[in-house]
Amino acid sequence: MLxxxxxxxxxxxxGISRVMLWVAAALVPGVLGQLWWFGPGVLIQLAWCVLIxxxxxxxxxxxxxxxxxxxxxxxxxxxxxxxxxxxxxxHAPWYVGLTATLSAVLLGKHVYGGxxxxxxxxxxxxxxxxxxxxxxxxxxxxxxxxxxxxxxxWAAFSGALLPDQxxxxxxxxxFKLERGxxxxxxxxxxRDIFGLFGGRGVEWVNALFLAGGLLLLLRGIITWxxxxxxxxxxxxxxxxxxxxxxxxxxxxxxxxxxxxxTMLGAWFILTDPVSTSATPWGRFxxxxxxxxxxxxxxxxxxxxxxxxxxVLLSNFAAPLIDYYLRPRVYGHGRGAGRADE
Amino acid sequence: xTTRPADGLWHSNPALxxxxxLCPLLAVSNSLVNAAGMAVATLAVLMISSxxxxxxxxxxxxAVRLPAFVLIIASTTTGxxxxxxxxxxxxxxxxxxxxxxxxxxxxxxxRAEAFAxxxxxxxxLADALWMGLGFAAVLLVLGAVRELLGAGTLGDGLxxxxxxxxxxLADSGFLPLLLPAGAFVSLGLLIAGRNALDEIWRRRxxxxxxxxxxxxxVTSVDPG
Numbered sequence: 001m002l003x004x005x006x007x008x009x010x011x012x013x014x015g016i017s018r019v020m021l022w023v024a025a026a027l028v029p030g031v032l033g034q035l036w037w038f039g040p041g042v043l044i045q046l047a048w049c050v051l052i053x054x055x056x057x058x059x060x061x062x063x064x065x066x067x068x069x070x071x072x073x074x075x076x077x078x079x080x081x082x083x084x085x086x087x088x089x090x091h092a093p094w095y096v097g098l099t100a101t102l103s104a105v106l107l108g109k110h111v112y113g114g115x116x117x118x119x120x121x122x123x124x125x126x127x128x129x130x131x132x133x134x135x136x137x138x139x140x141x142x143x144x145x146x147x148x149x150x151x152x153x154w155a156a157f158s159g160a161l162l163p164d165q166x167x168x169x170x171x172x173x174x175f176k177l178e179r180g181x182x183x184x185x186x187x188x189x190x191r192d193i194f195g196l197f198g199g200r201g202v203e204w205v206n207a208l209f210l211a212g213g214l215l216l217l218l219r220g221i222i223t224w225x226x227x228x229x230x231x232x233x234x235x236x237x238x239x240x241x242x243x244x245x246x247x248x249x250x251x252x253x254x255x256x257x258x259x260x261x262t263m264l265g266a267w268f269i270l271t272d273p274v275s276t277s278a279t280p281w282g283r284f285x286x287x288x289x290x291x292x293x294x295x296x297x298x299x300x301x302x303x304x305x306x307x308x309x310x311v312l313l314s315n316f317a318a319p320l321i322d323y324y325l326r327p328r329v330y331g332h333g334r335g336a337g338r339a340d341e
Numbered sequence: 342x343t344t345r346p347a348d349g350l351w352h353s354n355p356a357l358x359x360x361x362x363l364c365p366l367l368a369v370s371n372s373l374v375n376a377a378g379m380a381v382a383t384l385a386v387l388m389i390s391s392x393x394x395x396x397x398x399x400x401x402x403x404a405v406r407l408p409a410f411v412l413i414i415a416s417t418t419t420g421x422x423x424x425x426x427x428x429x430x431x432x433x434x435x436x437x438x439x440x441x442x443x444x445x446x447x448x449x450x451x452r453a454e455a456f457a458x459x460x461x462x463x464x465x466l467a468d469a470l471w472m473g474l475g476f477a478a479v480l481l482v483l484g485a486v487r488e489l490l491g492a493g494t495l496g497d498g499l500x501x502x503x504x505x506x507x508x509x510l511a512d513s514g515f516l517p518l519l520l521p522a523g524a525f526v527s528l529g530l531l532i533a534g535r536n537a538l539d540e541i542w543r544r545r546x547x548x549x550x551x552x553x554x555x556x557x558x559v560t561s562v563d564p565g
Contacts, residue, residue, distance in 0.1 A: 099515070107526060133517045 016115075020075035022221050023268065026212035027082055030264065033208040034086065037201035038141065039148030041090020044157050045097055046082060052101040053081035060110040076115050080104055083123040083268060087261065087308070088130065090148070091140035091156040099133060100126035120315045121275045124308045131308070141170070144201025145192065171199030172259050173304040175251045187247040198258025206263040213267025222271040225280050229287025230266040230294075230310075231257060237295035250299045260298070265290070265307035270314070277318040282325040286314040289321075343464050344456070349471025355448045356479035356528075357535045362448035365439050366480055367524040371491070373507070374498040376484025378432040380477035382421050382440060384470075387449050390417045391469035394457040401458070410453045415444045435498070448476060483527055491518035 034042045057077040061068045071077075084104055088097055104126030112118045131138050140156065142148050169177070171193050188194045195203040216222045235253040243249035256262065261269075270276060270287055277286045290310035297306030355361045365383070369375045393413045394401075401409045422440045425433040433440065443449070452472055457465040489495050493514040496507025517523045 111529075129517055132520070133515045135516075 016074040030209035033205040041153040046085035049081040049085035056105040089140040100130035103129040203258040206258040209263035225283040226287040227266040229284040230291040233288035233291030260305035261307040275315040290314040344468035349475040354475040362446045370483040372488040376480040380480045384473035387473040388469040391457040391465040395462040395465035
């Protein structure tokens with residue numbers, strides 16, 4: 001249906017697929033970092049998730065009687081699958097990725113009406129389903145120093161049970177569980193899981209995702225509001241809970257920024273234009289909400305990381321946040337056009 | 342006005358079409374035994390209260406009919422609850438608060454208000470039987486599917502009722518199905534499946550339009 005809107009129009013070539021391919025390109029450094037520190041499993045997970053996601057998307061579009069080429073051509077399902085694949089541990093067996101991807105594409109996206117209608121980030125729906133459904137398989141992250149042969153990864157992917165000699169608690173988990181009362185230097189020396197400023201290995205993966213996110217920011221594909229809200233709120237909470245770095249504390253802001261999935265979540269997941277708030281300051285509030293939730297679960301909750309829960313909760317709150325933070329319409333007073341006025 | 346079996350079980354199934362009584366349906370369908378217990382209790386309350394409402398119809402003033410229905414349903418539920426406590430204590434304990442909450446099940450109040458109060462006791466009994474069986478069928482299917490996939494067992498806890506032992510196929514299952522979110526997702530898929538089947542049958546029944554066939558004008562004579 002042709003819709004006429006008044007000028008001025010801003011037009012950009014390429015549309016959705018161009019945006020999505022830029023996002024994919026910005027993910028490359030982080031993927032390489034994850035490949036370096038966590039072994040070839042990440043590539044297997046990515047390929048598997050993309051394969052399943054494309055098949056599920058094609059099936060769903062066909063069932064819904066929509067043109068398959070158009071749906072697959074906008075590449076949005078590709079980004080969903082890539083983000084989901086990055087969150088799965090390299091040693092996860094095939095059925096974890098299968099369940100997570102099917103949940104993401106079918107239950108997270110198409111049940112609500114496809115691209116543009118999903119209230120939640122589909123990749124995070126898939127991740128949370130996998131996390132709750134397969135709690136043991138989802139902990140199969142290898143220690144960043146372990147050499148991981150491809151044959152072992154392939155065996156794990158096909159469902160074989162492996163000795164867990166390569167896995168270790170992450171920096172975030174150590175801070176949550178450790179109650180020794182050690183000084184900072186002592187504490188960091190006692191564990192081989194701390195890096196220069198964050199978790200070992202994960203800090204560089206996070207830094208590379210940060211670089212990719214800044215690329216998206218420079219290209220104008222995302223705005224700074226969401227990431228700043230998340231990182232700002234997380235940093236502020238960490239600063240309040242920081243005691244200088246002993247094992248009794250909750251970790252510094254740097255540790256929280258450069259551990260777990262912080263940068264991936266802040267720059268690539270929270271900035272999903274469909275599920276987050278539609279207003280600039282709404283995105284900031286969404287990010288801040290996700291940051292606070294993440295910090296609380298990281299410090300007091302049962303899960304070691306909580307970016308997914310934070311993002312899903314802020315997705316949930318986005319319509320309400322939009323309602324209160326509607327920008328002023330040019331020529332009207334504040335709050336013009338609200339339902340109650 | 343009578344309710345046919347197909348109405349209660351399929352065309353206006355209380356759980357899949359009218360979407361009534363979803364709270365107990367979603368909450369206790371995490372295992373086959375719980376679902377069966379709830380199905381029997383709801384069916385019994387529905388049948389007894391529908392007949393009572395139809396019998397007491399001349400005595401109930403129009404203005405206070407709803408409080409009167411609730412009183413009838415609450416009395417019936419209390420009776421069923423005491424019976425379950427006496428004869429099926431483990432099931433009574435497993436279902437917990439959801440047995441007294443049958444009083445607030447809108448399926449029962451809905452049938453009383455929409456049907457039983459306008460008809461004879463016999464018709465009300467038939468309606469309650471088929472509607473209750475439709476609700477029970479959905480409960481059982483949901484309970485069986487969620488228990489089988491979520492916990493890897495089927496009929497676990499039958500021994501508590503002295504009915505033999507259930508099947509144990511795996512030590513664990515896909516946990517999200519046992520959680521409340523899994524209840525919503527499974528019910529949604531069940532409703533979608535029912536609608537899809539209905540659509541397929543409807544298409545088969547309507548005669549196919551042959552390509553190239555032309556419409557014949559029958560309403561008026563072409564003045565041509």
